[in-house]
Amino acid sequence: MAASLPPDTKPEVDAIVETIIYLYTESRRLTKGLAAQFGLTGPQLTVIKLLQELGDLSLSSLSERIRAQNSTVTGIIDRMEREGLVKRERSTTDRRVVYIRLSEKGQKLAREIQVEPMEIFRSALTDLSQSDLEHLLRVLTKLQKRVVSHVEGRVSEAQGAPRAGEEEDKP
């Protein structure tokens, strides 16, 4: 594990983590409830709106978009195909690739549904002032950069090299 940092944990950190978890899980739960009104699950709603917006997508680009593994998306598409919401179409140029396409029923449903995934979170955000929004995005982006560098710097898990260049920042 990364060199354990001194336990001078600031009180805000716990609260922030708690709040992020709350916002994420609760928004997800509410989205799920909304999706259920159309006979869909949360991920299915996400897929339908994504395909409506972007058109046909290969399974792997779809999974990249929704940040899930291919194997997970295979299952989601299986069930959606079973419900007649999407169709699988083998690419003619590269027969390894499968494109996912909304069926008529899927397109109809997509038009009926006016909400985006994580809608509650989005609508809460739009109520913030512009400066709050900008500041929030700026700080979150900083955080993301640090996490990204952590992810990419951790490719080799060869224990015993605690010099993981922890300070990265650019002008």
Next chain:
Amino acid sequence: MAASLPPDTKPEVDAIVETIIYLYTESRRLTKGLAAQFGLTGPQLTVIKLLQELGDLSLSSLSERIRAQNSTVTGIIDRMEREGLVKRERSTTDRRVVYIRLSEKGQKLAREIQVEPMEIFRSALTDLSQSDLEHLLRVLTKLQKRVVSHVEGRVSEAQGAPRAGEEEDKP
């Protein structure tokens, strides 16, 4: 319904939602990897550290703490009990209640593990300046308030934000 999206969508909103999703899911994934080094899953790591910190907990207070349903926690505890990490102890005063207690093995493991759940996210946060932390928490708390009021079914004196969807739930 030609216009699928309301025009009031600010560009920052999408980016913020994306980033929050990234931070949450990626931190979760990394925590999972850390837990795996001890032969645990992510939720199991959370439970062990929680029990170490707070002592025995009933199943329902445990599920409240980790924001999961009782039925979910039942499964987690089942598997942890199977691994000999925790024990179930029926309360003597109220025999409906089950207390979850760390076994010797569980306590030993808890002491070995130095990381908190969502550790990567936490450590990225502690690197922020104090003013960034405070501002972040302030804005997130605002957001949480709005989501909470949504959850509780009342948009009390909001700034005239129209509701996107109608859900019915008990008061």
Next chain:
DNA sequence: CACGGATGTTTCGTGTACGAAATATTCGCG
């Protein structure tokens, strides 16, 4: 004391979610 409702936990069915291995196909390079 009894009974009906409230509370705590488990069971059940379905749907994610992941990683590793299997399968299918394409491509690079000699």
Next chain:
DNA sequence: CGCGAATATTTCGTACACGAAACATCCGTG
């Protein structure tokens, strides 16, 4: 041309995660 590496998808096994229903126990009121 051919073969092994690379890429795309599926299969498999396990672990969440949720809601509804079943089950167990407690409690208040008559």
